[in-house]
Amino acid sequence: MPKIGLLVGREESFPRAFLDALNGLGRDDLEAEMLKLGGTRMDELCEYDVIVDRISHDVPYYRLALKQAALSGTRIVNNPYWCSADDKFLGYSLAHRLGLAVPRTVLLPNKEYGEEVSEESLANLEYPIDWEGHVEWVGLPAFLKPAIGGGWRGVNRVDSIEELLHHYDRSGRDTMVLQQAVDFDRYVRCFCFGRKDVVVCRYDPEARAYLPLDDGWLDKKLLRRIERDSVTICEALGYDCNTVEFAIADGIPWAIDFTNIAPDMEIWSITPEYFDRVVDGMVSLVVRLADQSGEVPHPRWEDLLAGPGASKRRSKKTSKKRSASKASAKTKASSKAAGAAKKKTSKKAAKKKTSGKTRKAAE
Ligand SMILES: Nc1ncnc2c1ncn2[C@@H]1O[C@H](COP(=O)(O)OP(=O)(O)O)[C@@H](O)[C@H]1O
Numbered sequence: 001m002p003k004i005g006l007l008v009g010r011e012e013s014f015p016r017a018f019l020d021a022l023n024g025l026g027r028d029d030l031e032a033e034m035l036k037l038g039g040t041r042m043d044e045l046c047e048y049d050v051i052v053d054r055i056s057h058d059v060p061y062y063r064l065a066l067k068q069a070a071l072s073g074t075r076i077v078n079n080p081y082w083c084s085a086d087d088k089f090l091g092y093s094l095a096h097r098l099g100l101a102v103p104r105t106v107l108l109p110n111k112e113y114g115e116e117v118s119e120e121s122l123a124n125l126e127y128p129i130d131w132e133g134h135v136e137w138v139g140l141p142a143f144l145k146p147a148i149g150g151g152w153r154g155v156n157r158v159d160s161i162e163e164l165l166h167h168y169d170r171s172g173r174d175t176m177v178l179q180q181a182v183d184f185d186r187y188v189r190c191f192c193f194g195r196k197d198v199v200v201c202r203y204d205p206e207a208r209a210y211l212p213l214d215d216g217w218l219d220k221k222l223l224r225r226i227e228r229d230s231v232t233i234c235e236a237l238g239y240d241c242n243t244v245e246f247a248i249a250d251g252i253p254w255a256i257d258f259t260n261i262a263p264d265m266e267i268w269s270i271t272p273e274y275f276d277r278v279v280d281g282m283v284s285l286v287v288r289l290a291d292q293s294g295e296v297p298h299p300r301w302e303d304l305l306a307g308p309g310a311s312k313r314r315s316k317k318t319s320k321k322r323s324a325s326k327a328s329a330k331t332k333a334s335s336k337a338a339g340a341a342k343k344k345t346s347k348k349a350a351k352k353k354t355s356g357k358t359r360k361a362a363e
Pocket residue numbers: 103143145149150151152153155179180181182183205206245247256257
């Protein structure tokens with residue numbers, strides 16, 4: 001019987017609604033409950049098919065136990081390996097490579113490293129930092145924020161080099177990024193489930209408030225792009241539950257914050273309008289994962305990182321590609337000359353497309 005476990009922090013409404021919805025599906029073959037952990041043995045087999053993790057970012061023991069649970073083939077939302085690996089700067093660089101609009105961002109050396117790191121250990125660091133150069137590239141105003149952070153911790157808007165240095169000098173051991181400020185007229189926060197279902201929410205970041213998404217607030221084309229960009233980035237990051245934030249300026253959705261592995265899902269935060277859709281999104285996701293085979297992955301680092309079933313998913317994709325290329329080989333054989341001409345054109349088109357993408361993202 002597929003079993004789903006839930007690991008929560010200081011939450012009330014989401015866990016209750018989520019477990020009630022799962023247990024109310026009328027599926028006798030499915031069980032969902034709060035998970036209990038009190039010490040984990042190395043040879044332990046995890047009894048859960050799916051674990052929804054909402055708190056391991058604050059409880060290191062949970063994170064490590066979840067990585068071990070993955071050995072049993074348990075699907076964890078979100079993959080604890082990716083959560084351990086991510087940071088905002090990697091996210092920005094990745095999203096830029098994928099063609100999303102990302103504000104110019106520079107990763108900065110830390111202000112402090114702590115007593116255990118001596119001067120000699122920092123011999124590769126250039127000093128002083130080229131503040132003028134970085135500011136010139138990024139532009140002002142800009143945002144200085146931790147590359148690993150959340151909940152507005154350490155986020156500051158800076159309008160001058162003096163303000164930048166003022167906040168940088170107070171950044172301690174955080175590794176910071178400096179980012180071009182987007183002068184936005186609208187802001188959205190999008191829940192993305194299973195790297196495919198997107199709930200776009202209107203959001204006021206100053207007030208930290210979710211607002212109703214009135215008809216016409218986003219035109220269809222922009223909405224489609226926001227949904228597509230959310231899926232693209234969640235797919236690349238390997239997150240099954242994430243929120244992606246976009247600041248919209250002149251109709252362009254700029255990706256601002258998209259490594260939110262356990263977004264706030266309380267009804268009083270996200271409002272009933274979005275809450276029901278978010279609970280539905282999570283329920284469909286975990287049911288889908290629970291219904292997939294509980295195949296134990298090869299105990300190889302690479303497969304563990306990608307998550308159970310990844311090699312299967314990969315080989316499915318490869319065989320699809322193979323049959324597609326077989327079919328195209330047949331066509332080519334019947335019209336070799338036309339095929340060659342097409343290849344040339346498509347290579348050119350691909351080249352054009354790539355440079356267009358790079359330009360667009362760099363704007
Ligand atoms: N580049 C930017 N342009 C405009 N506003 C920004 C930018 N970066 C951050 N902000 C503002 O600061 C808020 C917090 O920054 P964010 O990157 O979302 O950090 P956190 O992970 O702490 O939420 C955003 O919701 C937005 O209002």
